[in-house]
Amino acid sequence: MNRPEFTIEVSQNEYLPAGTGEVNAIVNVTSTGSGADGRSAMQDDTAAAEVIIIDCSGSMKAPGPKMIRAREATAAAIDAIRDGVAFAVVAGTHVATQVYPSDGLISADPATRQEAKFALTRLHPDGGTAIGRWLLLARELLATREDALRHAILLTDGRNEHESAEDLAAAIRRCEGVFSCDCRGVGTDWVVDELRTIATALLGTVDIVPDPAGLAADFEAMMTASMAKEVGDITLRVWTPEGAIVRFVKQVWPAVEDLTARRTQAAPQAGDYPAGAWGTESRDYHVCVTVRPAAVDDKMLAARISMIHTTAEGPQTLAQGKILAKWTDDEAESTRINRHVAHYTGQAEIAQAIYDGIEARKAGDDDTAAAEFGRAVALAYASGNQDTSSLLANVVDVIDASTGTVRLKPKVSDADEMLLDTRSTRTVRVKK
């Protein structure tokens, strides 16, 4: 199997003032693909396994055509599965039921795709919601394919009501590292935090599809993106010198994901952070470490970043990059903030401000909410994050974007608030 080529580029100001030790860097990781550019996704030979989980709880019945749209979306996703990929469809209620095939996974081909779509017509919404059980069935199915890139799509329209929060948390833990999962909430009766927790732990995305009419396009896009992945189980390894502290490791593009707490110790001075599956793509990470200060003019390797692919033959290093520290007396050198670091620090702050604003609004603290949203508006404006700017404009009236002067809208639709909540972590890159 061809493996994608990875490259790492580090952007930082390596000069530190004497006596200090905090080093910040933006690490750009790019996978340039396995040289199979231009091939059809349907001809790919990468081993993959997919499970589509569709909420069939009673609430999917009404109002409107939610169930019909969910069936159509699932059908669209099935059509996007390339030949040879093992797949299954699961219906979720207070239990998890296999819809197609009746047992295990089946290899996709025109006939099985057709059978699967036909089986969807048997789906009738009835019952409760126990998302942890859905995940565990997906796990059971996907765990049989250790050789493959394993991925699930989860659709729900409601909150997790028919099992305890602990049960869901335990199920998520069991699934971690077994498969990745993109989560979608349709309508506005589901809980953003629940799906975000699942997506974060399972290295997937979370999003709201406010109008069921948008489901099919979204499902197709998700499945196509999953089919484009070429290599799974990638970890970002951070080596640091003795006595150093890793302050944080965050993915900062295309969306903010704080990986700091996901560290597993790889060696006495190295920790691994999950980076999931990769196709031909690029991601940025912000790494912050504190090292023991050395003398002026001394140079130190403050961190070494490696992208590691773990296979049956053991860990393989795909690319490496260096984060350096050099001490200087020259303030002009040490006070210059690298523009990528500054930019992504701002992007992470936008996400935090939005999160804090939403929490404050829920708690009835409108003053804090307005202040936080205002901060987010100003930062989004300054950094050219237009998507976030327009999401914010749905919840506040912007009086002056440059200063972050805003007024809370008296009435905000649930959909607008959930849109802002689910998409607040999306970032933009540095303006050229």
Added chain:
Amino acid sequence: MQSLSPATCPGCGTPAGGGDNFCEACGQELAVTVVSTGTVPVGACSNCRSPHFSDDGYCQRCGRRAPVGRDHAELVLPGIAGVTDRGVRHHRNEDALALAATHTPGGPATMAVVCDGVSSSERPDEASAAAAERAVHILTATLRAGADGEEALIAAVLGANSAVCDLAGDSANPPAATYVSGVVTSAAVSVCWVGDSRAYWLPAGPGRGARLLTRDDTVVGHLVAEGLIAEADAVAAPGAHTVTGWLGADAGTPEPHTVTIEAPGPGVLLLCSDGLWNYQPDPAGLMQLAMPKALTDLPGAAAGLLAFALDGGGRDNITIALIAIPPGQAVVTADHRSAP
């Protein structure tokens, strides 16, 4: 740094096995020579002492940049320790250092050569390395053949001069280096020098005076020697670093100086470049810095002298060699590397 054991026994010509210190045929000890040649990274991090470096030259423990080439090298043999360091201000180390330990018909002998490339000449780093390496190999060979200390030192300095002259080519400003060497046997301590690298005798007991054994080949060096100017003033004098003697193609026939102390009693012979003595020319002051540590821990004492010069400003390259008297007697601590 490289460690050189002869390919064949100098006593009987039998090929020497890898890592053997003694000839398997005749039992003669094979010479152990260590030279800082400036091309290979040294074995330990100058910050944390870890011997493990990444391929791109960083310490795998503390992250410091590995001392590459001659930036910092520490050489240790039983009874000898040396260190050479780029210092703080210079962008490379133009000093060179070579150590050797061998057996002679008269017993064990230890020796060191310190050379300081003349900065105003071309390729001074090559000059010092060539001189030190050639000299130490001639020293071991001639001592083994039965020469006394001074005879061996003269042969070595002439050989070192040829080595530097060989680098000249068509250069109008040919490579040049200063030179100081010392041999310690159970009978005597001998030193030989050209230029302003120095040798000091540092006795073990406080009752006996430490002494500068060399007289700088510099404009002021001659004035100091004749008592016309005080040593303390000489360091700051305009001509303090204007050498009047060196090895190299434009130096003419070298006029090496030698000094021998017969049966000096226990102590240490210190050889150094001006990167050290600029910060402490006084023999008593140097003795205070080196003793009593040098009696039990030569590498530690050398490191202490280096730290002193670096703390003082490290304006020049710094090279220090300490040779125990009598030869091979000082304890080498276990955590320092020794030659194979």
